[in-house]
Amino acid sequence: MRVQRYRNAIKKGLIGADQKIAAHDDQVKPWNKLTYDEQEYWQTRQEVYAAMIDHVDQEVGRLLAKLKELKQDENTLIIFISDNGAQGGNGTRPYTQRTTGPVGTAGSYETQNSNWSQTGNSPLRNYKAAPYEGGISAPFIAWFPNKIKAGTIAKGTGHLIDLAPTFYELAGINYPKQLNGISSNALPGKSLLPLLSGLTDTVQRSVPLFWERGGNKAVRWGKWKLVSPAGLTEKFELFDIEKDRGENADVAAQHPEIVAQLKAAYVKWAAENGVVDYETLKTAPTRPAQGNNRGNQNF
Numbered sequence: 600m601r602v603q604r605y606r607n608a609i610k611k612g613l614i615g616a617d618q619k620i621a622a623h624d625d626q627v628k629p630w631n632k633l634t635y636d637e638q639e640y641w642q643t644r645q646e647v648y649a650a651m652i653d654h655v656d657q658e659v660g661r662l663l664a665k666l667k668e669l670k671q672d673e674n675t676l677i678i679f680i681s682d683n684g685a686q687g688g689n690g691t692r693p694y695t696q697r698t699t700g701p702v703g704t705a706g707s708y709e710t711q712n713s714n715w716s717q718t719g720n721s722p723l724r725n726y727k728a729a730p731y732e733g734g735i736s737a738p739f740i741a742w743f744p745n746k747i748k749a750g751t752i753a754k755g756t757g758h759l760i761d762l763a764p765t766f767y768e769l770a771g772i773n774y775p776k777q778l779n780g781i782s783s784n785a786l787p788g789k790s791l792l793p794l795l796s797g798l799t800d801t802v803q804r805s806v807p808l809f810w811e812r813g814g815n816k817a818v819r820w821g822k823w824k825l826v827s828p829a830g831l832t833e834k835f836e837l838f839d840i841e842k843d844r845g846e847n848a849d850v851a852a853q854h855p856e857i858v859a860q861l862k863a864a865y866v867k868w869a870a871e872n873g874v875v876d877y878e879t880l881k882t883a884p885t886r887p888a889q890g891n892n893r894g895n896q897n898f
Contacts, residue, residue, distance in 0.1 A: 600630075605722040612752055614722065614844055621724035621733065621845035624687075624717050640702075645715055647703040673744050676769060678762065681737040685716035687726025724846045730817035730826045731846050735810055747795050755801040756819065758808050760788030768792050807861065809868045814877030818861040823854075825861040829877060835862060 605620040630638065659679065666672040689712055700706030711719065716726050723733035739757060741747055767774055768790040775783055793799045807820035814829030822841040827834060837851035837858050851858050868874075 601718045601721045604718060608722060617842070618722065618844050619847055620722035621720075622847055624713055624725075626689075627713050627717050641714055644702050644709060644711070647707075647709070648711060648715070650703070675743070676746070676766075677742040679738070679740040679742075680759075683727045683735065683737055684723065684729075684733045685719035685726055686710050687713040687716045687729075689713065722845050728812055728815060730810055730812075730815040730828060732840075732844060734815070735817060741791075741795050743795070748797060751797065753794050753800075755791075755794045755799070756808070757791055757794070757802060758788060760808075761791050761802065762788070764788045764790040765792055765795075807864050807868075809865060811869065811874050811877075816865060818865050820861060820864070823857055823861065825858060825865070837861075 602620065608614045609616050609618070633641070662677075663672065666675055688710070698706060698708045702709050713726065720726060720733035723731070723736055725731035725733040727734055729735075763774070764786060767786075769792060774786045777783060789802050789804060791802065794802055807818050809819075810817040816825075816827040818825040819840070822839050824838045824840045824846075826836045826838065826846070828836075835851055835858055836846075836849040837854055838846045838848070839850060840846075
């Protein structure tokens with residue numbers, strides 16, 4: 600199924616035919632190696648996940664129907680986006696300990712785990728929170744009748760920081776320089792309207808894109824992507840995303856000048872935006888979890 604999704608992505612034009620699927624996660628046991636009971640168990644989990652997706656689809660349909668009823672369907676931009684790639688791991692998270700019923704019941708707190716998430720992320724590498732494409736790349740669907748041509752695929756690279764500039768441009772208003780007497784930070788990102796409307800095939804940027812979460816770092820500049828996984832502060836991998844979206848071939852050794860350039864750009868961005876070194880947080884005193892006890896992590 601993972602390979603089938605990869606082939607379908609090529610067929611639909613989502614990735615190039617020359618792109619290779621990410622290497623298999625060796626922590627995930629092949630389906631044909633599972634026992635009958637294990638297959639039944641994991642099939643049930645995916646059935647419940649599919650039911651959730653169907654429910655989301657129905658609710659999006661209700662929203663569109665209401666907009667049409669209000670005669671606002673031709674004047675509304677709808678963006679459907681995920682916050683990250685599919686969640687990996689083995690499900691040993693605090694909230695899963697609250698499970699009191701079978702998968703799919705009100706007492707169930709389950710996740711996809713790597714067993715299904717590797718398929719969900721195909722052909723990309725790794726999972727949610729990781730700096731690889733399977734962690735930070737997410738589906739993005741934009742709907743705006745008479746403004747965006749239906750059925751088209753935009754090839755440009757977008758980022759969450761591009762949404763606010765897009766909305767400001769669409770509304771015809773300027774980003775406030777001050778709010779309640781306090782100076783605003785510079786607005787990062789670029790409007791996606793030229794890309795979505797077909798006026799350009801890329802987003803024109805003067806600086807790279809940056810990511811940091813839990814010590815996982817990444818920099819994207821054109822075709823190049825620099826990755827530094829959490830816990831490996833001195834390890835930097837470099838990938839040519841145009842040729843290797845699955846991030847199979849680390850070419851850092853062949854392009855040390857690109858690594859140095861992107862690393863310096865990250866250090867500058869982190870300093871300007873107050874990014875705290877995660878390794879220092881790991882050694883800080885801990886404090887008790889507060890609130891609803893839903894597995895919050897406090898450092």
